[in-house]
Each structure stands twice: as structure tokens, then as C-alpha cells.
Amino acid sequence: MKKSIIGCAVLAAASAANAQSSVNLYGRIDNGVQYETGLPTGNRFSTQSGDWGCSWFGLEGTEELGAGNRMIFKLEGQINTMTGALSGNLFGRHATIGIDNDRFGTFKIGNIGAGELSQDSWNVDPQFMQRYAISTLVRARNWASASNGFEYQTPNWGGLMFKGQYDVTNNTSWNRATTATGQGRTDGIEASYTFGSGHVRVIYDEVRGADGTFNDVYAHSRSLLAGGTYVLGPVRLYGGYQHLSAPNATNASVGVTNASQPAGVSAPTSVDHEWIGAVWQVNATAALTTGVFHANANHGNGNATLYTVGGTYNLSKRTFLYAEAGYVHNSSTSNISLSNGPYGNNNFDAATNTASNSNPNYGHSQAGVFTGIMTQF
Structure with a gap:
């Protein structure tokens, strides 16, 4: 009888422990097709994984620690669901552990990855950071990532929240990367406020180059973004403004030569980016999206305007169809592409019909359309 009582007590304790912790497998798959014109090698029809949003899988869990504290963790990796290949490291998007408390907020440590503050700009993007969206005219600057980091987020104080991040390099030189091709120290702070029918968000973040300086306005720069x-x-309705600054940028630091650039053009050290847009929820299943984005770069790099229109149609709570069309118009000294191409000439070789990137020729435009299906689990 005594052994039976002890056995029941052990089972009860185990059941209580299990009830106080959880681990969930989650993810999403986005596959579709796209057609784009104006590439240096011609027009292209292709399949794609992630035009509406990245495909990923992950594990996340919680454990009750008492006194209102919870241990939390998250492991998340990105995949190309057209080929089955990993996009980067196994858990390159997130690999964090932390403590969460309703009263005191949330602290995390680890690979912040895709949680870098600039990626929160999707909240003020009428196209939700699709392929043709807020990141296009700044050549993917809003897709920054960070590792070796710390993050703290406050509780929600009547709609007001703050978040801060600090990511070190693990190098003896505080700001420099451990390798010549790596990323230096990153940090940032964010504030958001939701009130009635409105929402505003301000994000300031810094991403340094391998040498510890701001040497590429589209990759290693200071960014101040405000939108609502x-x-x-x-x-x-959507609207916003972003200013990028990289005072240390030179042609050498961004990997171009004077000969490859139009006359009077050199590496930009600042970019001003503005946008407006709207999402119309037609009914419970269908929505239409539209946005206009404009960017000006200094040092003779001209300006570009992106026009977009898209839509989604829900098949269920977890699955929807999507489509978007985009057109980017470049001034005579700008060559921004629809695919977040890097800064610089496309180095098109007519003899081999090859180019180093998908940027159009300077002053030329690009147009594209894509459609696909997204499901979440």
C-alpha cells in the first residue's frame, strides 16, 4: 500500500511538471511562380520559395518557473521549399533562451537572427515585407540579422512598448568582426504605440561592417525609421519614412570601381526613403494591398520609385493564396532591382549573356509579378 501511494505521488508530480511546460513544432511553407522583366540577361520565368514570406520551421517552448516567471526558448531555421535546402545555418533565424514575466518584461540571449529590429518594419509596410515592398529600394537593409545578442522588451503599458538589442562580435576589438567578411557590432532600440484605430512605430538600429565602421549604406549603416x-x-492606411547613414562608405568599401559607375556617381553615404499605402479588407477571405515607395541616394546616385499592388485570398485559417505586381522606375543614375540586388553595376557580358547580379542597367526599369500559396502549421 505504501509503495502504491508513493507511485501515485510520483506520477502526479510528473503530470504537474508536464502541465507547466510545453514545446511546440511550427512552421510555414510558401511556394509559387514569378515572372520578371528588365533583368540584364533578359526576362525570366521561375519557381520560387518565399516571395510572400520566407518558408521556415521551428521549435518553441515555455516552462513555468514560479513567481510569475517563465523560461522561453526558440529555435528557427529557414528553408527553400522548392529545393529542400537550408537557407543559411540550421537555426539561423532564431536560437534564443530567456525569461518572460508579465510584470517585468522579456529578456532573451542567443542568436537574435531575423529578430533584428529592422525586420520589425513589416508592421508599417502595406506589402508586409513581400518581395516588392519596404526592403526593395534600400537593397534589403531592412532584412538585417544579428547574432551573439541580448534583447529586452518591456511589458505592454496601455499600448506602449519598448524593445532594445545589443549584439557583440566576440572579438578583442569591440566593434570589429572576427573575420574580414563578417558583420561588426549591431544594436538598436524600438518604440511602438497602439491607440484606438492607430499604430505608430519608431526603430533606430546600427549595423557595422567588418572593420567596425558604417561603410555601406545598404548593409552596414545607421537606420532611423518611423511609420504608422x-x-x-x-x-x-500606411505611411512612413526611413533615413540611412553610412559616413564611412567609399567605392572600395562597397566593392565597386570608379570605371564601373556612371560619371559623377560614387558610393552613397545617405538614403532617404518614404512610402504610403493601404490594405483593403474586401471581406472575410479577400484583401487588396497597394503601396508606393520612393528613395533618394546622395553622391549622384539618383532616385527610384516602386509601385506595387497585390492581394490575398484565404482558403482556411492556415492557408491562403497570394499575388503581387511591382514596377520600379529608376532615374538615369540609379539601377535598383526588384530583387534587392547589391549596390553597383551588373557587369553584363553580352558575349556570355551573364551578369554578376540582377540589377538593371542604369536608368532602366524592372517589372514583375508573382503568385503562390502559403500554409502554416
Whole structure:
């Protein structure tokens, strides 16, 4: 009888422990097709994984620690679901552990990855950071990532929240990367406020180059972004502004030569980026999106405007169809592409019909359309 009582007590304790912790497998798959014109090698029809959003899988869990504290963890990796290949490291998007408390906020440590603050700009993007969206005219600067980091987020104080990050290099030189091709120290702070029908968000973040300086406005720079949304019936309006600064940028630091650039053009040290847009929730299953984005770069790099229109159609709570069309118009000394191509000439070789990137020729435009299906689990 005594052994039976002890056995029941052990089982009860185990059941209680299991009830206080959880581990969830989650993910999403995005596959579709796209057609783009104006590439240096011609027009292209292709399959794609992630035009609406990246495909990923992950594990996340919690454990009750008592006194209102919870241990939390997250492991997340990105995949190309057209080929089955990993996109980067196994858990390159997130690999963090932390403590969460409703009263005191949330602290995390580890690979912040895709949680770098600039990626929160999707909240003020009418195209939700699709392929043709807020990151296009800044050549993917809003897709920054960070490792070896710390993050703290406050509780929600009546709609007001703050978040801060600090990511070190693990190098003896505080700001420099451990390798010549790596990324230096990153840090940032974010504030968001939701009130009635409105929402505003301000993000300041710094991403340094391998040498510890701000040497590439589209990759290693200071970014100040402010944007907001406002709901009017079935329509949500969007607007925002972003300023990028890289005072240490030179042609050498961004990997171009004077001969490859148009006359009077050199590596930009600042970019001003503005946008407006709207999302119309037509009914419970369908939504239409539209946005206009404009960017100006200094040092003779001209300006570009991106026009977009898209839509989604829900097949269920977890699965939807999507489509978007985009057109980017470049001034005579700009060559921004629809695919977040790097800064510089495409180095097109007519003899071999090859180019080093998908940027159009200077002053030329690009147009594209894609459609696909997204499911989440």
C-alpha cells in the first residue's frame, strides 16, 4: 500500500511538471511562380520559395518557473521549399533562451537572427515585407540579422512598448568582426504605440561592417525609421519614412570601381526613403494591398520609385493564396532591382549573356509579378 501511494505521488508530480511546460513544432511553407522583366540577361520565368514570406520551421517552448516567471526558448531555421535546402545555418533565424514575466518584461540571449529590429518594419509596410515592398529600394537593409545578442522588451503599458538589442562580435576589438567578411557590432532600440484605430512605430538600429565602421549604406549603416497605420472601416492606411547613414562608405568599401559607375556617381553615404499605402479588407477571405515607395541616394546616385499592388485570398485559417505586381522606375543614375540586388553595376557580358547580379542597367526599369500559396502549421 505504501509503495502504491508513493507511485501515485510520483506520477502526479510528473503530470504537474508536464502541465507547466510545453514545446511546440511550427512552421510555414510558401511556394509559387514569378515572372520578371528588365533583368540584364533578359526576362525570366521561375519557381520560387518565399516571395510572400520566407518558408521556415521551428521549435518553441515555455516552462513555468514560479513567481510569475517563465523560461522561453526558440529555435528557427529557414528553408527553400522548392529545393529542400537550408537557407543559411540550421537555426539561423532564431536560437534564443530567456525569461518572460508579465510584470517585468522579456529578456532573451542567443542568436537574435531575423529578430533584428529592422525586420520589425513589416508592421508599417502595406506589402508586409513581400518581395516588392519596404526592403526593395534600400537593397534589403531592412532584412538585417544579428547574432551573439541580448534583447529586452518591456511589458505592454496601455499600448506602449519598448524593445532594445545589443549584439557583440566576440572579438578583442569591440566593434570589429572576427573575420574580414563578417558583420561588426549591431544594436538598436524600438518604440511602438497602439491607440484606438492607430499604430505608430519608431526603430533606430546600427549595423557595422567588418572593420567596425558604417561603410555601406545598404548593409552596414545607421537606420532611423518611423511609420504608422490608421484604420478607417475596412481600410488600413500606411505611411512612413526611413533615413540611412553610412559616413564611412567609399567605392572600395562597397566593392565597386570608379570605371564601373556612371560619371559623377560614387558610393552613397545617405538614403532617404518614404512610402504610403493601404490594405483593403474586401471581406472575410479577400484583401487588396497597394503601396508606393520612393528613395533618394546622395553622391549622384539618383532616385527610384516602386509601385506595387497585390492581394490575398484565404482558403482556411492556415492557408491562403497570394499575388503581387511591382514596377520600379529608376532615374538615369540609379539601377535598383526588384530583387534587392547589391549596390553597383551588373557587369553584363553580352558575349556570355551573364551578369554578376540582377540589377538593371542604369536608368532602366524592372517589372514583375508573382503568385503562390502559403500554409502554416
